[in-house]
Amino acid sequence: MEFVNPEGLRLDGRRPMEMRQLRAEIGVVSKADGSAVFEMGNTKVIAAVYGPREVQNRSQQSNDQALVRCEYSMANFSTGDRMRKPKGDRRSTEISMVIRQTMEACILTHLMPRSQIDIFVQVLQADGGTRSACINAATLALADAGIPMTDIVTSCSAGFLNGTPLLDLNYVEDSAGGPDVTVGILPKLDKVTLLQMDSKLQMETFETVMQLATEGCKAVASYIREVLLENTKQLESRRGV
Amino acid sequence: MLQSKSFVKKTKQGKVLKVVREHYLRDDIYCGAPFCKVCDVAAARLDSNASTIIIVDTNVVLHQIDLLENPAVDNVVVLSIVLEEVKNKNLAVYNRLRALCSNTLRRFFVFSNEYHKDTYVKIEPGESPNDRNDRAIRVATQWYQHHIGAAARVLLVTNDRDNKRKAIEGGIPAETVESYAKSLGQPALLDLIVQAPAEDVTMEDAEDLRPSKRKTIYAEHKPMSEITSGMHRGIYHQGKLRVNRYNPFEAYVGSESIGDEIIIYGRTNMNRAFDGDIVAVELLPQDCWKEEKSLAIANDEDDEDDDVHLAPSSADDAPRVSHPSQISIGNKSDMPTRPSGRVIGIIKRNWHTYCGSLEPMPMPAGDGGIAHALFVSKDRRVPKIRIQTRQLGNLLDKRIIVAVDSWDRLSRYPSGHYVRTIGEIGDRDTESEVVLIENDIDARPFSSQVLACLPPLPWSVSAEDIANPIRQDLRHIRVFSVDPPGCRDIDDALHCTFLPSGHFEVGVHIADVTNFLHSGTPLDDEASQRGTSVYLVERRIDMLPKPLTEDICSLRADVERLTFSVIWEMTPEAEIISTRYTKAIVKSCAALSYVEAQARMDDSRMADPLTTDLRNLNKLAKIMRQKRIERGALTLASAEVKFQIDTETHDPLDIGMYQIREANQMIEEFMLAANISVAKKILEHFPPTSLLRRHPTPTNDMLEPLIQTAASVGLSLDVTSSKALADSLDRAVGDDPFFNKLIRILATRCMSQAVYFCSGDLSPPEFYHYGLAAPVYTHFTSPIRRYADVIVHRLLAASLGICRLPDIFQDRPRLTGIADNLNYRHRNAQMASRGSVELHTLIYFRKRPTYTEARILKIRANGFIVFVPKYGIEGPVYLTSRGQKGGGEWIIDEQQQKIKKTNGEVSYGVLQPVRIHMEVVESQPNRPKLELTLVC
Numbered sequence A: 001m002e003f004v005n006p007e008g009l010r011l012d013g014r015r016p017m018e019m020r021q022l023r024a025e026i027g028v029v030s031k032a033d034g035s036a037v038f039e040m041g042n043t044k045v046i047a048a049v050y051g052p053r054e055v056q057n058r059s060q061q062s063n064d065q066a067l068v069r070c071e072y073s074m075a076n077f078s079t080g081d082r083m084r085k086p087k088g089d090r091r092s093t094e095i096s097m098v099i100r101q102t103m104e105a106c107i108l109t110h111l112m113p114r115s116q117i118d119i120f121v122q123v124l125q126a127d128g129g130t131r132s133a134c135i136n137a138a139t140l141a142l143a144d145a146g147i148p149m150t151d152i153v154t155s156c157s158a159g160f161l162n163g164t165p166l167l168d169l170n171y172v173e174d175s176a177g178g179p180d181v182t183v184g185i186l187p188k189l190d191k192v193t194l195l196q197m198d199s200k201l202q203m204e205t206f207e208t209v210m211q212l213a214t215e216g217c218k219a220v221a222s223y224i225r226e227v228l229l230e231n232t233k234q235l236e237s238r239r240g241v
Numbered sequence B: 001m002l003q004s005k006s007f008v009k010k011t012k013q014g015k016v017l018k019v020v021r022e023h024y025l026r027d028d029i030y031c032g033a034p035f036c037k038v039c040d041v042a043a044a045r046l047d048s049n050a051s052t053i054i055i056v057d058t059n060v061v062l063h064q065i066d067l068l069e070n071p072a073v074d075n076v077v078v079l080s081i082v083l084e085e086v087k088n089k090n091l092a093v094y095n096r097l098r099a100l101c102s103n104t105l106r107r108f109f110v111f112s113n114e115y116h117k118d119t120y121v122k123i124e125p126g127e128s129p130n131d132r133n134d135r136a137i138r139v140a141t142q143w144y145q146h147h148i149g150a151a152a153r154v155l156l157v158t159n160d161r162d163n164k165r166k167a168i169e170g171g172i173p174a175e176t177v178e179s180y181a182k183s184l185g186q187p188a189l190l191d192l193i194v195q196a197p198a199e200d201v202t203m204e205d206a207e208d209l210r211p212s213k214r215k216t217i218y219a220e221h222k223p224m225s226e227i228t229s230g231m232h233r234g235i236y237h238q239g240k241l242r243v244n245r246y247n248p249f250e251a252y253v254g255s256e257s258i259g260d261e262i263i264i265y266g267r268t269n270m271n272r273a274f275d276g277d278i279v280a281v282e283l284l285p286q287d288c289w290k291e292e293k294s295l296a297i298a299n300d301e302d303d304e305d306d307d308v309h310l311a312p313s314s315a316d317d318a319p320r321v322s323h324p325s326q327i328s329i330g331n332k333s334d335m336p337t338r339p340s341g342r343v344i345g346i347i348k349r350n351w352h353t354y355c356g357s358l359e360p361m362p363m364p365a366g367d368g369g370i371a372h373a374l375f376v377s378k379d380r381r382v383p384k385i386r387i388q389t390r391q392l393g394n395l396l397d398k399r400i401i402v403a404v405d406s407w408d409r410l411s412r413y414p415s416g417h418y419v420r421t422i423g424e425i426g427d428r429d430t431e432s433e434v435v436l437i438e439n440d441i442d443a444r445p446f447s448s449q450v451l452a453c454l455p456p457l458p459w460s461v462s463a464e465d466i467a468n469p470i471r472q473d474l475r476h477i478r479v480f481s482v483d484p485p486g487c488r489d490i491d492d493a494l495h496c497t498f499l500p501s502g503h504f505e506v507g508v509h510i511a512d513v514t515n516f517l518h519s520g521t522p523l524d525d526e527a528s529q530r531g532t533s534v535y536l537v538e539r540r541i542d543m544l545p546k547p548l549t550e551d552i553c554s555l556r557a558d559v560e561r562l563t564f565s566v567i568w569e570m571t572p573e574a575e576i577i578s579t580r581y582t583k584a585i586v587k588s589c590a591a592l593s594y595v596e597a598q599a600r601m602d603d604s605r606m607a608d609p610l611t612t613d614l615r616n617l618n619k620l621a622k623i624m625r626q627k628r629i630e631r632g633a634l635t636l637a638s639a640e641v642k643f644q645i646d647t648e649t650h651d652p653l654d655i656g657m658y659q660i661r662e663a664n665q666m667i668e669e670f671m672l673a674a675n676i677s678v679a680k681k682i683l684e685h686f687p688p689t690s691l692l693r694r695h696p697t698p699t700n701d702m703l704e705p706l707i708q709t710a711a712s713v714g715l716s717l718d719v720t721s722s723k724a725l726a727d728s729l730d731r732a733v734g735d736d737p738f739f740n741k742l743i744r745i746l747a748t749r750c751m752s753q754a755v756y757f758c759s760g761d762l763s764p765p766e767f768y769h770y771g772l773a774a775p776v777y778t779h780f781t782s783p784i785r786r787y788a789d790v791i792v793h794r795l796l797a798a799s800l801g802i803c804r805l806p807d808i809f810q811d812r813p814r815l816t817g818i819a820d821n822l823n824y825r826h827r828n829a830q831m832a833s834r835g836s837v838e839l840h841t842l843i844y845f846r847k848r849p850t851y852t853e854a855r856i857l858k859i860r861a862n863g864f865i866v867f868v869p870k871y872g873i874e875g876p877v878y879l880t881s882r883g884q885k886g887g888g889e890w891i892i893d894e895q896q897q898k899i900k901k902t903n904g905e906v907s908y909g910v911l912q913p914v915r916i917h918m919e920v921v922e923s924q925p926n927r928p929k930l931e932l933t934l935v936c
């Protein structure tokens, strides 16, 4: 199948290096300490953060750092087909763990000993790149909850189809079976906190694909900063500062 | 980074679920006109002083692609919606359109109207997708009109009446294809236009049928729904129609549902199907099977003359037995065993373009210069095609290409249109090109991407190659090659060392092509597409570029080269003790020709080490050959012809049978042995994904003509096994020395050819190679000129752990696809070689009428078919003129296959020698033909 036509356009009209449209909203779940909706094209994810709060299960309590927990799920309506997915399947467990580890790397857990932070992420609509969208949503929700972090974490994926590196695969491109590289970075520190790849890729190609995904992460980061700044300004005006 | 400005969601209705796709609209899509002030002109493709920019609709592309391909049509804007629609409807046309768009010599520009923010249109409620797309085309045209302004005229070309009307109402200039083509001022262009079927009625004059006499000639094709349900119920059968190359009134449909070939006799039963079409067939009642057969033969009055042609070298080339029932042997049951049927519908057309010429006809008077002519394809399987032309005088003596457009059931012939002229009939270059086109051979020079994959020249073995642990240094060993004289692409060399143990070490060294040809590169893709080098009489079309074939890989004398070698330890009785495979470096000490090698072996005064090696090899080869024959391998023979070509004019100077020497057989023996060893090795490591070669056991049906011919000279052949056949062939010695060879030639042509296959697709008993009596066989020894060998090299390297197996070997359907393509390419390469030889035979005899000896192959009602061994051709000798019943001064007995003169002076039987005269005659202008006449 042709994923990039000779005119250099992808199936949905994007060029290979272009991301889908991003949209974010903060504070969508008022009960939570922090929450956000993050959209990458048709992929829509909601994240809610509770904490830092008292550790529920005392045996898990740690005296020098906070406990970070994460629960990932997919809404039954998220893929369009009416399939009832059992909770806690392998894929969800894996993604929960990926998100938890990625977020834990940027949260200053040692500042909040004997406490617990819960991150809930749910996919409302899936169209490729859910993993990245979840991380981006979680970052925003954590920031909204005012949890101290070394830096924000942003994520983006890139693939390689028809001999071209493609940024931010949508569902159709993702299901082509080509390699799919998901990268998460700490943009200010310029550090990679997440790197996952399905399928195989030649070393040289991998470099360029990963480079592309990293560029994508940086673009997401600048958007997230804008959103946070905007949100802060609103809070300021509401408080009448 | 993010350039999408706004976006619209486009909804497609799937089976159950609603699929939502994003659709980004952009503002960075440019018009492609270099004179545009607003757009980025870096990618502009249109002419800088184009006066008219034309936009075509989908149907114009689908039907008039030949017109678009003509260089007179330029400055065409192809909309992405048109591309998309064409792609969904006809992939072949889509590929041609894409080729036009990427051709730098043409001015075709793709405008992505579907992604442009101003030209995207949303489907309106109640609007059909077709109407929406037509509207999108009009909107894009309008956008161009406003965008370009006065700089150029924008014209919509469409044959859709409704679309044209709406365009003109909206102020968009629109024209039909015809009026556009007329406006270009080249009448010849009008020939390229496909006629709408409605105008068909006026074209009847070509076949001399007045409109009043029109009658239905063919049965109606059944609608697809009926075909599908019929196939479910098992009354219809689907398959690919194959027309007999030598009898276009007979076709076969290989049907999986009944597991046999269905024979279709006559054009009426073929019901407008072409060779290669996927058709639906209905079986005829069993009692009609035979009746239909004789009916079909009697009915087809426009039977063409048999031409003199090259003697077939296998059953795939040979005409199938068409009248076995007429020769009663007595022991055959009267009931025909093969089912016959008729075509009731065509599932998929295989129409493409055909090469040929117009049937000679007088110039018509008046009629505005438009003539209706009948086109006769060179490929006899294709029926005549009616075309309209305005340049008849120009085309009559030309080879032309014609495309088929439609076949109405009221007309006997399909109608088509002229595509292009190749050149003058009879001209050597023209006819050679025809041979290439007919056989789908890509003779274009290699592209720059392909050439970029070659290692830089001058190339030599590097220190790394020598240090490479997988490569054994065999430069100290006395390696040499033996090939036909003047061979430049030497892909094999040998060595033979006497070991202290009394055994021999024999090595077959094959050029290490895969060291330079890496999987997945453009070079590899190209080679895999070409599949094989093609050898024509006057030129060679290479599978790989020259620097590889003639230099880097060629195992020439006195240069170090990389090889992939098979090395055996053999006893003096040619018993293989051990086999070892390795990549190596060799330095050939001599590149001998067969003649030189033979001369060395025969000259008893020579006792140098090289000659000794040759003699040892020859001794071993003879033993191996003997063993092979004892196993039941057949000694086959074919009449290979060799031309001597004038280096200046490329005209044939001399022609004769290819002489096979002991030296040829010696080399062949070791190549066979290497192939067998490698086949065993790769199959052992990769049972499901090896590429092997098998030779199917001929069925009794196929051997029937051989048995009959043999019987008519009082010889009985045992065909129960290859061993039995080999033995009875050995016993078939007549009174003259040539008799045995003749019988072998006849046996060879009864068998089908060996084919490549993927080992996972068949079961081990089917791997058998009948001709060689080998349980497994493959091709390893000619990677320079056969792609199969390249694949086998990769398999062998992987089985030794030298390198990883490329990904395609994990994909069995693709591997099967590759094997199919290789078979197709090999077949075509052979057909092209034969075509080229036939052509040069004709050129040779044009100036040289000759008397020669021939053998009678078969006696027919009006004469007999002879085989001319010296020139490898066969053809009819007519004793009576066509149409005349009875034999005149001859008494012809087809039953007994005997011919006698009425006065009893002379009589002839099958396989008997006769003297004939060969001459090129031109009974019709521009149609030279070789004619054979009997000399008494």
Ligand SMILES: [Zn+2]
Pocket: B030, B031, B032, B033, B036, B037, B038, B039, B147
């Ligand atoms: Zn422009």
